[in-house]
Amino acid sequence: MSRAGRASLIRHLILIAVGIVLIYPVVFMIFASFKDTNEIFTSTSLLPSVWHPENYANGWQSGATGTVTYTDFFRNTFALVLPVVLFTVISCTVTAYGFARFDFPLKNVLFPVLISTLMLPNTVIIIPRFMLFKKLGWLDSYYPFLIPALFAVYPFFIFMIIQFLRGIPTSLDESAKMDGCSSLQILVHILVPLLKPALFSAGLFQFLWTWNDFYNQFIFINTPKKFTLSLGLRLSIDASTEAVKWNEVMAMSVCSIIPLFVLFFCAQKYFVDGIATSGIKG
Numbered sequence: 001m002s003r004a005g006r007a008s009l010i011r012h013l014i015l016i017a018v019g020i021v022l023i024y025p026v027v028f029m030i031f032a033s034f035k036d037t038n039e040i041f042t043s044t045s046l047l048p049s050v051w052h053p054e055n056y057a058n059g060w061q062s063g064a065t066g067t068v069t070y071t072d073f074f075r076n077t078f079a080l081v082l083p084v085v086l087f088t089v090i091s092c093t094v095t096a097y098g099f100a101r102f103d104f105p106l107k108n109v110l111f112p113v114l115i116s117t118l119m120l121p122n123t124v125i126i127i128p129r130f131m132l133f134k135k136l137g138w139l140d141s142y143y144p145f146l147i148p149a150l151f152a153v154y155p156f157f158i159f160m161i162i163q164f165l166r167g168i169p170t171s172l173d174e175s176a177k178m179d180g181c182s183s184l185q186i187l188v189h190i191l192v193p194l195l196k197p198a199l200f201s202a203g204l205f206q207f208l209w210t211w212n213d214f215y216n217q218f219i220f221i222n223t224p225k226k227f228t229l230s231l232g233l234r235l236s237i238d239a240s241t242e243a244v245k246w247n248e249v250m251a252m253s254v255c256s257i258i259p260l261f262v263l264f265f266c267a268q269k270y271f272v273d274g275i276a277t278s279g280i281k282g
Helices: 003-032 037-042 054-061 070-101 107-119 122-136 143-149 155-165 171-178 183-194 196-212 215-220 229-238 246-280
Strands: none
Touching: 003 246, 037 246, 054 070, 054 246, 070 107, 070 143, 070 155, 070 183, 070 196, 070 229, 107 155, 122 143, 122 215, 143 215, 155 196, 171 183, 183 196, 196 229, 196 246, 215 229, 229 246
16 A cells, blocks of 8 residues: 555544544434433443333423423424524625625724624623613513524624625626616625525524524523523423433433434535635635
8 A cells, every 4th residue: 555545544544533432422312312311321331221212202291390392492492593594694694795895984994893703702791781681671582682683793604705705706796787786686686696605604503503502592581481492401401300311301302403413414515615615715
């Protein structure tokens, strides 16, 4: 085997080893969801000695008071995540279009300020946000997530879309203007189809972040009937009057990640294209 072949083999072996390490917790969780609770902590075997598929049915019906099930948690999660993703993609696209294609006063000041907010930790602004939303009467609702998404508060996505837009020739805009297109028509009919990889990447990132968000949802949502999956899983642990049924918690954790896996594998082509292209163009 040549030196290049040996180097390639070593790289692949390292990648396989790292992949196994990264995927093992997910595999363990899947098999643990079919075990008895005692076996999860006492057995070193990955496979269950006795399979318990009823963990999924029992876990699905488990709730804080018996009136809330994972049907409610899933419905609430989709009711929160989907609008947030849609609003984020639309608002960030319009904002990025303005920065990338137009000249306006203080543009060279506002853009660095916008990007600098990437370094602002969420913990620094959580108290002012809480006080503001309390005065607005938005606590215990989805407004603290939906309304900010309408105003492009995610500079990472704006920057990513701007980088993609910089790789699209402005001659397309000029040709469309000569044909009588307005700025909005240029964005909708010319640029958005070309921005599809970047928009898919932004939407996928936002879907993952909002779906898995626990910290913000825990602060702003208080009623169990409005809980999302992340809060529902925690509630299943806190509400247990006896020992925590970890097998049912594992089963519901598996159910909670299934939409993420399906979404990622369906959109991975656009996701990879969007990240790669927005990273090299500018």
